[in-house]
Amino acid sequence: MFRRSFKVAKSSISVSRRSLHEVPVLKNQDSFLQNGIEGLYSPKGFKSSWVDYQKYLTLNLTLQTNGTENELRTPYQILLQTAKQTTEQHTFHFASQAHNNHFCFEQLANKTEAQKTKPSRFLLERLADQDFANIESFRDHFLLVADSSFGQGWVFLVELPDKSVKIVKCGNDGTPYYYGKNQSLDLNGGIDEGSFEYLNNLKHLASKQERDFSLPLLGINCWDAAFINDYGVTGKADYLSNFWDCINWDVVNKRLFQV
Numbered sequence: 001m002f003r004r005s006f007k008v009a010k011s012s013i014s015v016s017r018r019s020l021h022e023v024p025v026l027k028n029q030d031s032f033l034q035n036g037i038e039g040l041y042s043p044k045g046f047k048s049s050w051v052d053y054q055k056y057l058t059l060n061l062t063l064q065t066n067g068t069e070n071e072l073r074t075p076y077q078i079l080l081q082t083a084k085q086t087t088e089q090h091t092f093h094f095a096s097q098a099h100n101n102h103f104c105f106e107q108l109a110n111k112t113e114a115q116k117t118k119p120s121r122f123l124l125e126r127l128a129d130q131d132f133a134n135i136e137s138f139r140d141h142f143l144l145v146a147d148s149s150f151g152q153g154w155v156f157l158v159e160l161p162d163k164s165v166k167i168v169k170c171g172n173d174g175t176p177y178y179y180g181k182n183q184s185l186d187l188n189g190g191i192d193e194g195s196f197e198y199l200n201n202l203k204h205l206a207s208k209q210e211r212d213f214s215l216p217l218l219g220i221n222c223w224d225a226a227f228i229n230d231y232g233v234t235g236k237a238d239y240l241s242n243f244w245d246c247i248n249w250d251v252v253n254k255r256l257f258q259v
Contacts, residue, residue: 021062023051023054026050028109040245048225050101053101058098076095078092078095079092079095079177080177084178092173093173097173100154100219104221107247107251108246109247109248110246111246113248114249117248119249122253123252123256126165130165142155142157142167142218146220147236151172152172152224153170153174154169154176154219156170156216156218156220159215170182176214216255217252227239
């Protein structure tokens with residue numbers, strides 16, 4: 001009798017990788033789950049608007065990207081990859097929503113902790129260039145834009161390529177990163193002269209293939225899912241005011257380009 005041995009080259013073995021998009025763990029998340037976010041959310045409200053909603057988004061993003069090249073990408077990378085692809089709009093929706101929601105929750109802290117932080121002088125200088133004399137005047141305008149926005153969406157303070165800042169309203173699953181997909185206009189009805197000029201400018205940028213982008217510094221979630229559990233159907237204004245009181249400016253300041 002004799003024994004024959006076989007060696008199988010490692011390169012001949014096909015190894016497949018699978019990746020699940022999961023809910024990121026926030027700083028102090030265990031505390032938030034037990035106590036809520038002081039001044040903003042009850043434990044149930046936090047779980048509903050962050051854990052449950054984010055799980056819904058990441059689960060659907062996994063289903064949309066399973067077996068594709070986007071499977072191993074982050075939601076941020078996926079939304080940039082799919083923003084211009086008309087056949088990938090379901091994937092873009094969940095990637096953009098997941099990224100936006102994480103962006104907004106990442107900057108939150110208990111009210112007591114948040115009140116110890118403040119906007120940097122660099123940020124205040126950028127706001128002053130936009131005729132906001134102080135953080136209070138900016139707060140009032142920012143929350144007014146958020147409260148007056150109809151339907152679902154997001155409101156961001158963004159930094160432009162020239163380092164100036166402006167407020168951008170993104171409807172539905174709009175993203176602040178790409179001008180062609182920020183969905184700042186509601187096209188379900190007639191549009192005013194300013195909106196018409198804005199659309200013509202977008203067409204001009206697209207025809208020249210110019211890259212026009214912005215980087216978000218501060219964001220607020222205006223979707224009903226973010227506040228209906230704790231504030232009810234008519235409690236949006238109270239939610240927005242409380243949200244502002246719980247902004248951790250240390251996080252926001254680090255998002256701003258500084259020399």
